Amino acid sequence: DARVTQTPRHKVTEMGQEVTMRCQPILGHNTVFWYRQTMMQGLELLAYFRNRAPLDDSGMPKDRFSAEMPDATLATLKIQPSEPRDSAVYFCASAPDSRNEQFFGPGTRLTVL
């Protein structure tokens, strides 16, 4: 049963701390997306990768957010330093190629105090 996995599922941290969220895309999927979901803004695209190369990260605040794919089985999203306004659910999704539907992970619920 192939699924996108994300860790941690929940994270509570204090303002100013570094946060790292991890995603394991479905094996064989070559496109990975990071989204942020909040009540106010809905679902926002932060970044996406194709074949591990970043193609678009225009939705991501560059001063504190960074996204990488160290290898094909791992995508990371880092926030440093974190702020209370970063509190949200962060989803990773993968797709077998860029033109098919996306498969979402269960999300990481981040709370920054």
Add this chain to the structure above:
Amino acid sequence: GEDVEQSLFLSVREGDSSVINCTYTDSSSTYLYWYKQEPGAGLQLLTYIFSNMDMKQDQRLTVLLNKKDKHLSLRIADTQTGDSAIYFCAEREGGSYIPTFGRGTSLIVHP
């Protein structure tokens, strides 16, 4: 830019039909999707339709597309409590990698 709009809430009685509506602005949309998000989970693709189709049916789900009015709807027949979730409409151009999602419609099913 592209925009996808949905009403935020829909409340129905168990056993009735639910109709969730969506409008979009991008006339180049090629693929239109419905995703379902259950509490504490990610989005899951329910169904999709190509822009050259008017209707698609899959068991209790019926998708209707009015391309002229840029209107998409999802009908759930015999709605059950397990259908309570947030339903997202999304559209994507054929040449784009990125779908545009609506804000989601919370479907509440009561006895």
